[in-house]
Structure formats: C-alpha cells, structure tokens
Amino acid sequence: MKNAGVSRTAVISAIEEVATDYVGELMARAASTNHLRRLGIEGELLSAENVNAVMQSLEGALAVLVGDRTASVATGRIRRKIGL
Amino acid sequence: MKKRMLDYLVFGLCLAWAVIVLPRLFTGRWSPEVESVLTWAGGLMRLAFLAVAAIASTRALWPLDNNNPARTSQAFLAGGFTVYLIAQTTLFVLTIASGGTPPYPSVADLGFFIAMLLLIAGVAVGIRSWLKLGLFHDGGRNAAKAAAVVAVPMVIGITAVLRSLASADLPAAQMAADILYPVLDSILVIVTVAMLRLNLMMGRGTVGAVWRSLLVGFLAMAAGDVSYSFFAGFNLDALDPVIDVLYTVAYALYARGAVLQLMLVRED
Numbered sequence: 001m002k003n004a005g006v007s008r009t010a011v012i013s014a015i016e017e018v019a020t021d022y023v024g025e026l027m028a029r030a031a032s033t034n035h036l037r038r039l040g041i042e043g044e045l046l047s048a049e050n051v052n053a054v055m056q057s058l059e060g061a062l063a064v065l066v067g068d069r070t071a072s073v074a075t076g077r078i079r080r081k082i083g084l
Numbered sequence: 085m086k087k088r089m090l091d092y093l094v095f096g097l098c099l100a101w102a103v104i105v106l107p108r109l110f111t112g113r114w115s116p117e118v119e120s121v122l123t124w125a126g127g128l129m130r131l132a133f134l135a136v137a138a139i140a141s142t143r144a145l146w147p148l149d150n151n152n153p154a155r156t157s158q159a160f161l162a163g164g165f166t167v168y169l170i171a172q173t174t175l176f177v178l179t180i181a182s183g184g185t186p187p188y189p190s191v192a193d194l195g196f197f198i199a200m201l202l203l204i205a206g207v208a209v210g211i212r213s214w215l216k217l218g219l220f221h222d223g224g225r226n227a228a229k230a231a232a233v234v235a236v237p238m239v240i241g242i243t244a245v246l247r248s249l250a251s252a253d254l255p256a257a258q259m260a261a262d263i264l265y266p267v268l269d270s271i272l273v274i275v276t277v278a279m280l281r282l283n284l285m286m287g288r289g290t291v292g293a294v295w296r297s298l299l300v301g302f303l304a305m306a307a308g309d310v311s312y313s314f315f316a317g318f319n320l321d322a323l324d325p326v327i328d329v330l331y332t333v334a335y336a337l338y339a340r341g342a343v344l345q346l347m348l349v350r351e352d
Contacts (some may be wrong), residue, residue, distance in 0.1 A: 020289065021289060021290065022289050022290050022291050022348075023219075023286050023289040023291050023292070024285065024286040024287025024288055024289035024291075024292055025287055026285050026286075026287060027219055027285055027286050027287075027289065028289075030219045030220070030221060031219055034218060034219060038218070061217045061219065063148075063149070063152050063154070064152065064153055064154045064213050064214070064216075064217060065154070065214070065217075065291045066290070066291060066348055066349065067144075067147050067148055067152075067154070067348065067349030067350075067351075068147060068148060068149045068152055069147045069349065069350065069351055070147075070348060070349055070350075070351040073351050
C-alpha cells in the first residue's frame with residue numbers, strides 16, 4: 001500500500017460513487033457510513049487496515065445484493081478510486 | 085446497451101400483443117381459425133418468456149457462493165420459475181387437447197400452487213437477507229407498514245370469497261383450488277409490496293431495476309388471477325383479452341428481471 005493514510009471523506013465518496021450504480025444514491029450513502037460506524041472507525045484519517053476492513057465488510061454486504069463476483073469488482077473499483 | 089435492447093424486445097412484444105388481442109374486447113371472438121392462431125401464438129410466447137426466466141434465474145445461481153444468503157432466495161425464485169414453466173406447458177397442452185377449454189382444476193393448477201409457494205419463499209427470504217444487512221435506516225418498518233396496508237383489504241376480500249364458496253355446491257378439488265388461488269395470490273402480493281417498499285430506497289440502481297421488474301410481474305400475475313376468477317364468476321368471457329395481456333406482461337417482466345439479474349451477478 002502506497003499511502004500511509006486515506007481521508008475518511010475520500011473513502012466515503014468513492015464508496016458512494018461506485019455503489020450508487022448498483023443500489024442507488026440513498027443506499028450507497030447508508031452503506032458508506034454504516035460500515036465505518038459498525039467497524040468503529042471514527043478518525044478523519046483511515047489506515048490501510050481500516051480501509052481493508054471496510055472493503056471486506058462492504059464486499060460481504062454487496063455480495064447479497066449483486067452477487068459475489070460483482071461485489072468483488074465493485075470493491076476493486078472503489079480501491080482504485082481511493083488510490084490503493 | 086444490452087439492457088436497452090432487452091427493454092425494446094420485452095416491451096415491444098407486450099405492446100404488440102396488446103394491440104393484437106385487446107380489440108377483441110369490442111369485436112368479440114374472431115373466426116375459429118384466427119382464435120386458434122392466437123391461442124398458439126400467445127401460448128408459445130408466454131412459454132418462451134417463462135423459459136427465459138427459468139434458465140436465466142437458474143444460471144444466476146452459479147456465480148453466487150454457497151455461503152451467500154442471496155443464494156437461498158435465488159434458488160427459490162429459480163425453482164418457482166421452473167415449476168411455473170412446467171405448469172404453464174401442461175396447461176398449454178391441455179388447452180390445445182381440449183379445444184380451448186382445459187379442465188379445472190388440473191395437474192397444471194397443482195404446479196401453479198407449488199410455483200407460487202416457491203416465489204413467495206424467494207421474496208420472503210430476499211427481504212430477510214436484505215434487512216440483515218442493516219442498511220435500511222428504518223429497519224424495514226415502512227415495508228412492514230406497506231404490507232399491513234395491503235393485507236387488510238386482502239384479508240377482507242379472502243373472507244368474502246371463502247364465505248361465498250362455503251355456500252357453493254362445488255366438487256372438493258375445485259373448492260380447494262378456488263380457495264388456494266386467492267390465498268396464495270394475497271400472500272404473494274403482501275410480500276411483494278413489502279419488497280417493493282424496500283426497493284424504492286434503491287432509486288435507479290441496477291439492483292432496484294432487477295427486483296422492480298420481478299415484483300411488478302408478480303403483481304400483474306396476481307391481477308390476472310383475480311380478474312380470471314372475477315370474470316369467470318360473472319361469465320364475462322368477453323373480457324378474456326385483459327387476462328391474456330396481464331399474464332403476458334407478468335411473464336415478460338419475469339424474463340426481463342431474470343435476465344437483468346443474470347447480467348448483474350455476472351457483471352456483464
């Protein structure tokens with residue numbers, strides 16, 4: 001991983017941008033904030049472990065809605081947007 | 085692009101079929117030869133839609149991992165469409181063999197009941213797995229309210245149907261079928277409305293589009309069943325084209341939803 005930390009806003013906005021295509025704007029917003037909250041990630045700067053945990057949690061949830069393969073592709077797109 | 089082509093095909097066929105059969109509302113039945121052609125064309129088109137729905141929803145199972153909760157819901161839906169296809173094929177054969185009036189109830193009706201149970205289970209399990217994600221800010225309360233709102237008139241309607249059946253002198257098999265259709269249709273409509281309410285929160289996302297197609301299809305099918313019972317009860321045979329179009333739209337929407345689902349899980 002190249003970056004030492006990623007801003008919370010960048011992560012949320014990348015999740016929202018990608019997830020909106022699949023689950024609409026409202027649910028994408030809920031997904032981004034819920035997963036961070038559920039994992040207890042509160043700081044403004046997210047570590048690599050934090051981002052990985054969020055991506056893993058999000059992929060599991062998206063898999064229920066769009067299937068495992070598409071969920072994996074979606075989280076890959078999110079990671080690229082964040083620059084990881 | 086693929087989705088747009090699918091939409092043109094599905095909605096184009098439905099519109100064309102409505103333009104062909106609805107004028108019979110005003111003209112009455114046409115010559116036996118034309119009616120025979122319409123029976124074959126309509127029957128085969130509906131079977132084709134159901135075959136597409138059954139194949140696509142079964143293939144959509146493959147990319148889902150064994151431990152994915154969506155797999156159970158998808159398996160019920162795939163099973164439901166497959167049994168529906170078998171039942172509809174049986175009904176088609178019976179219709180042709182009987183010269184237009186198949187026996188009621190028949191083995192096809194048994195298939196429809198099993199298919200409806202599978203579809204109800206598919207939607208109910210789908211709702212459960214969606215709610216478990218914890219993404220709905222109201223925890224599904226609005227979906228429960230929407231289901232309750234439609235459940236009240238449904239229960240009143242079923243009670244009225246059961247009362248009228250109690251006084252009717254019908255063979256046991258027909259009595260059972262006359263009871264099961266409205267009961268299963270009502271349960272399907274109630275779970276469908278709950279799922280639609282959840283679906284509304286998905287806006288224009290592809291998941292929403294898939295489920296809306298399937299759910300509106302379920303509502304069209306229930307409307308077809310209710311219309312069939314109502315028109316048959318009052319001997320309103322002239323209104324048969326309405327039922328014909330409702331079932332065609334329902335099956336077309338199943339096919340569309342199942343193909344969109346397959347495209348979604350395969351990331352096409």
